[in-house]
Amino acid sequence: MNIRLHNARILTMEKDSPLFTGEVWVCGEKIAYVGAKKENVSGVQGKTASDIKWDKEIDCHGNLLMPGFKNAHTHSAMTFLRSYADDLPLQEWLNEKVFPAEAHLTEEDIYELTKLAVLEYLTSGVTGIFDMYINPDAVGRACEEMGMRCVLVSGLNNFTSSVKQTQEEYKKWNSKNGLVSYRLGFHAEYTCSHEILRELAEVANRLKAPVYAHMNETVKEVADCKERYGAEPIKFLDSLGLFEYGGGGFHCVHVTEEEIEILKKRKMYVVTNPASNLKLASGIAPISRFAREDIPVAIGTDGPASNNCLDMFREMYLVSALAKLRESDASCMDAAEVLRMATVNGAKAMGLTDADVLKEGKLADIILIDLNQPNMQPIHNIPKNLVYSGSKQNVIMTMINGQILYQEGAFFVGQSAVDIYEGANRIVKRMLLQ
Amino acid sequence: MNIRLHNARILTMEKDSPLFTGEVWVCGEKIAYVGAKKENVSGVQGKTASDIKWDKEIDCHGNLLMPGFKNAHTHSAMTFLRSYADDLPLQEWLNEKVFPAEAHLTEEDIYELTKLAVLEYLTSGVTGIFDMYINPDAVGRACEEMGMRCVLVSGLNNFTSSVKQTQEEYKKWNSKNGLVSYRLGFHAEYTCSHEILRELAEVANRLKAPVYAHMNETVKEVADCKERYGAEPIKFLDSLGLFEYGGGGFHCVHVTEEEIEILKKRKMYVVTNPASNLKLASGIAPISRFAREDIPVAIGTDGPASNNCLDMFREMYLVSALAKLRESDASCMDAAEVLRMATVNGAKAMGLTDADVLKEGKLADIILIDLNQPNMQPIHNIPKNLVYSGSKQNVIMTMINGQILYQEGAFFVGQSAVDIYEGANRIVKRMLLQ
Numbered sequence: 112m113n114i115r116l117h118n119a120r121i122l123t124m125e126k127d128s129p130l131f132t133g134e135v136w137v138c139g140e141k142i143a144y145v146g147a148k149k150e151n152v153s154g155v156q157g158k159t160a161s162d163i164k165w166d167k168e169i170d171c172h173g174n175l176l177m178p179g180f181k182n183a184h185t186h187s188a189m190t191f192l193r194s195y196a197d198d199l200p201l202q203e204w205l206n207e208k209v210f211p212a213e214a215h216l217t218e219e220d221i222y223e224l225t226k227l228a229v230l231e232y233l234t235s236g237v238t239g240i241f242d243m244y245i246n247p248d249a250v251g252r253a254c255e256e257m258g259m260r261c262v263l264v265s266g267l268n269n270f271t272s273s274v275k276q277t278q279e280e281y282k283k284w285n286s287k288n289g290l291v292s293y294r295l296g297f298h299a300e301y302t303c304s305h306e307i308l309r310e311l312a313e314v315a316n317r318l319k320a321p322v323y324a325h326m327n328e329t330v331k332e333v334a335d336c337k338e339r340y341g342a343e344p345i346k347f348l349d350s351l352g353l354f355e356y357g358g359g360g361f362h363c364v365h366v367t368e369e370e371i372e373i374l375k376k377r378k379m380y381v382v383t384n385p386a387s388n389l390k391l392a393s394g395i396a397p398i399s400r401f402a403r404e405d406i407p408v409a410i411g412t413d414g415p416a417s418n419n420c421l422d423m424f425r426e427m428y429l430v431s432a433l434a435k436l437r438e439s440d441a442s443c444m445d446a447a448e449v450l451r452m453a454t455v456n457g458a459k460a461m462g463l464t465d466a467d468v469l470k471e472g473k474l475a476d477i478i479l480i481d482l483n484q485p486n487m488q489p490i491h492n493i494p495k496n497l498v499y500s501g502s503k504q505n506v507i508m509t510m511i512n513g514q515i516l517y518q519e520g521a522f523f524v525g526q527s528a529v530d531i532y533e534g535a536n537r538i539v540k541r542m543l544l545q
Numbered sequence: 546m547n548i549r550l551h552n553a554r555i556l557t558m559e560k561d562s563p564l565f566t567g568e569v570w571v572c573g574e575k576i577a578y579v580g581a582k583k584e585n586v587s588g589v590q591g592k593t594a595s596d597i598k599w600d601k602e603i604d605c606h607g608n609l610l611m612p613g614f615k616n617a618h619t620h621s622a623m624t625f626l627r628s629y630a631d632d633l634p635l636q637e638w639l640n641e642k643v644f645p646a647e648a649h650l651t652e653e654d655i656y657e658l659t660k661l662a663v664l665e666y667l668t669s670g671v672t673g674i675f676d677m678y679i680n681p682d683a684v685g686r687a688c689e690e691m692g693m694r695c696v697l698v699s700g701l702n703n704f705t706s707s708v709k710q711t712q713e714e715y716k717k718w719n720s721k722n723g724l725v726s727y728r729l730g731f732h733a734e735y736t737c738s739h740e741i742l743r744e745l746a747e748v749a750n751r752l753k754a755p756v757y758a759h760m761n762e763t764v765k766e767v768a769d770c771k772e773r774y775g776a777e778p779i780k781f782l783d784s785l786g787l788f789e790y791g792g793g794g795f796h797c798v799h800v801t802e803e804e805i806e807i808l809k810k811r812k813m814y815v816v817t818n819p820a821s822n823l824k825l826a827s828g829i830a831p832i833s834r835f836a837r838e839d840i841p842v843a844i845g846t847d848g849p850a851s852n853n854c855l856d857m858f859r860e861m862y863l864v865s866a867l868a869k870l871r872e873s874d875a876s877c878m879d880a881a882e883v884l885r886m887a888t889v890n891g892a893k894a895m896g897l898t899d900a901d902v903l904k905e906g907k908l909a910d911i912i913l914i915d916l917n918q919p920n921m922q923p924i925h926n927i928p929k930n931l932v933y934s935g936s937k938q939n940v941i942m943t944m945i946n947g948q949i950l951y952q953e954g955a956f957f958v959g960q961s962a963v964d965i966y967e968g969a970n971r972i973v974k975r976m977l978l979q
Contacts, residue, residue, distance in 0.1 A: 195925045198877075412871075420934035488970070
C-alpha cells in the first residue's frame with residue numbers, strides 16, 4: 112500500500128527538529144518521505160507526489176502526525192482483571208487475587224485477552240508494546256494476527272517458565288523478522304531462585320543480549336532482597352553479571368545511589384509506570400533524578416490489573432505531574448522531555464531502533480492526533496497540549512508497519528471489536544465460576 | 546422536547562440504588578420517569594411509552610446513563626493560558642504569568658474564552674460548573690447561550706471587584722431562575738483586605754448565604770496568613786463569621802486539626818482539585834481524612850491554566866490514586882465513593898439540589914457513557930471502570946436541562962466549534978503581541 116498523509120503538522124521527534132507543516136509518504140512498511148509538500152519537485156527516488164500511484168491520500172486537515180507511543184512495560188492479557196483486583200496492596204493483590212486467577216488461564220484465554228488490550232492500545236496511539244506474560248507465544252500470536260508491533264520479554268520465574276523455555280522462545284521469535292521480536296528477561300528477583308538467575312546471566316552473556324525485569328518496585332521488595340542477599344535488587348542482580356549487555360528495570364521506584372551508578376554504568380533503561388505505582392501505593396519514582404543522570408527513561412502502563420487502563424496520555428501526564436510533586440518543584444520535567452520518553456526512548460529501550468522517529472527509511476508506525484478538539488485549543492505549544500491535556504479522544508488514526516489499524520473510532524484488525532469484547536467477557540464469567 | 550432513552554444500563558446515583566437495565570424519559574427540562582422498560586404498563590401520569598409523542602427515541606444499546614459530572618471548581622475563561630503558563634510555582638505563575646495576561650482581557654474575551662471551556666466540559670460529561678472569574682456576567686452569558694448549567698461564585702478581591710458588585714451580581718443572577726445562578730464568594734484570604742472580608746461576612750449573614758473561596762492551597766499561603774492574622778486561613782476566615790451558613794473551600798490541601806473541626810461544625814464542603822495541586826506542586830489534599838470525618842468532598846478541575854485540561858475522568862482517577870499514595874494504602878478511597886463526589890456531592894456543594902441524581906422530577910442533566918470501548922471491558926464493575934479506566938472518549942452524549950448539547954462528537958450549542966476555536970486563537974494572538 113502507498114499512503115500519502117498530507118496537509119499535516121508534523122512532529123518527527125528527531126532531536127532538535129521543529130514542528131512543521133508538510134506531508135508523510137508511506138510505501139509498504141516504511142516511511143518513504145517526510146517533509147514539505149512535494150507536488151512539483153523531485154521527491155523520493157526522483158518521484159513527485161503525482162508520479163506515485165496512491166492507494167490512499169489522507170488530508171490531515173492541519174492535524175498532527177507523530178511517531179506512535181511505545182508502551183514499554185505491560186502485561187496485556189491481564190485485561191481480565193480490570194476492575195476485579197482493585198484497592199489492595201501489591202503483595203496481597205499478587206498472592207490473593209492475581210496468581211490464583213492466573214492459574215485458571217489457558218493459552219487460548221491469553222490469546223483472546225491480549226486482543227482486548229491491543230484494541231485499547233490502538234485507541235491510545237500505541238504502536239509498540241513491550242510485553243511480559245506467562246505465555247509469550249499466545250501474546251505474540253495475537254499481536255501478529257492483529258498487526259500490532261510487539262517485543263516480548265521473558266517473564267522467567269520459578270513456577271511457570273524455565274531458562275530452557277526462554278532460550279527457545281528467544282530463538283523462535285527473533286528468527287521471524289516480523290512484527291514480533293523477543294528479549295531476555297525474568298519476572299523479578301523475588302520470584303526467581305539464585306540458580307535460575309545465574310543460568311540466565313550465562314545465556315545473556317553468550318547471546319550478548321540485554322536483560323529486563325521488574326526491579327525495586329516496592330520498599331518491601333528491596334528490604335526482602337537485602338535480607339536475602341545482603342544487597343538491593345539492582346545491585347544484587349548486577350553482581351550476577353546479568354547486565355553486561357545492558358537491559359532495563361521496570362518500575363525502579365526505590366533505588367540507592369549505588370544502584371543509580373550501576374544503571375548508568377550498564378547503560379540500562381528505566382521504564383517507569385506511574386499509574387501502577389499509585390494504584391498499588393508503591394511510591395513515586397525519582398524520574399527527574401534519572402533524567403539528570405542521563406539514565407534514559409521510557410514509559411509503560413504496566414498491566415491493566417495494576418493501572419487499570421492502557422492509556423499513554425495518562426502515563427505521560429503522570430510522569431510530569433508526579434515529578435513536580437515529588438521534587439516540590441513545579442518547573443521540573445517538562446512536556447517535550449516526557450514526549451521523548453513515550454516515543455523515542457521507549458523504542459530504544461525495546462530495541463525498536465527503526466520505529467523511533469518519522470524519517471525516510473524508518474518503519475511507518477505513525478499516529479494522527481486531532482487538534483480540532485477543545486482540549487487541544489488554543490494552539491500555543493503542541494507538546495504541552497499533548498502531555499498536559501491530551502486524551503485518547505484525540506487519536507484519529509493509528510498506523511503500524513504501514514497499515515492503518517484504527518481510524519476515527521473503527522478498528523481494522525481482522526476481527527470485530529464486539530467479538531473480542533464478547534470473548535473476554537466469556538472468559539471472565541467462566542473464571543469467576545471456578 | 547420529549548426524549549426517551551431506552552435499552553440502557555442506569556446508575557441513578559441515589560443512595561444504595563443498584564445498577565439496573567431500563568429507560569429514562571425526559572419531558573422538557575425534567576426527568577419524567579426512571580425505571581424498567583414500560584411499554585404496556587402505566588407510566589408517568591398514567592402514560593405508557595406508546596402514549597407519549599416522542600421527539601426522539603434513543604436506543605442506548607446497553608450503554609450507561611448516569612447523572613452528569615459537576616465540575617465544582619473552575620475558572621473557565623482561563624483557556625487562553627493553556628500550555629502558556631506552565632512549569633512554574635504558584636506565586637510566580639500567578640504574579641508573572643496569570644495576572645499580567647489577565648490585565649489585557651476584555652469582557653468579550655472572557656465571554657469567548659468561556660465558550661471554548663464549555664465545549665470541553667461537554668466532551669467530558671460535565672453538566673454543571675461552579676465558576677469563579679473576574680467577570681462573572683460574561684461567563685454567565687456564554688453559559689446561558691450555549692445551554693450550560695453554571696453556578697457563578699464571586700471572585701471578590703481588592704483589585705477587580707467589590708462587595709457592592711458581588712451583591713448586584715447575586716441579585717441579578719438569582720432572580721432569573723434559569724440555567725445560571727450565583728453564590729457568594731471571594732478569591733482568597735491573600736487577595737482580600739480584612740475590611741472586604743468583614744463586609745462580605747455581613748452580607749452573607751444578612752442573606753443567610755453560604756460563602757466559598759480558595760483556602761489553604763499552599764504551605765506559603767497558610768504561613769503568610771498565620772503571620773498576618775495569627776491563624777491559618779480557614780480558622781481566620783471563620784472567625785470573621787463568613788461561614789455561619791456554610792459554604793466551601795477550594796483546594797484545602799494543608800489544614801490543621803482545628804480547621805477540620807471548623808469544616809465539620811460549619812457543614813462546609815471541600816472541593817478538591819488534584820491535578821492543579823500536582824501541576825503547581827502544592828501537595829496532596831487529605832481526602833480520605835475528610836471522608837472519615839464526614840466532611841463532604843466535591844471535585845473540580847480548577848482552571849485550564851492550572852491543570853491544563855477540563856477532564857473530570859482525570860480528576861476522579863487522581864482523587865483515588867493520590868489518596869492511595871498519600872496514605873500508603875492501596876485500599877483507600879474506592880471508586881463508588883469518588884463517583885459520588887463527582888456527581889451528587891458536587892451538585893450539593895453548588896446548591897444544585899435538583900440536578901444530583903436520576904429520579905422523576907429532577908432536572909434532566911444526564912450523560913450516556915460508551916461501555917463498548919476496550920477501556921470499559923470486561924464489565925466486572927462499572928463504577929471502577931469509570932473511575933479507574935474512564936476517558937472522555939467514552940462520553941457519547943451530554944444532556945443539560947433536557948437538551949442534548951453533545952452527541953457522538955458533535956456539538957449542538959448554537960455555534961460551530963471551529964468558530965469558537967478561531968475566536969480563542971484570535972484572542973491569544975492579540976494578547977501575545979501586547
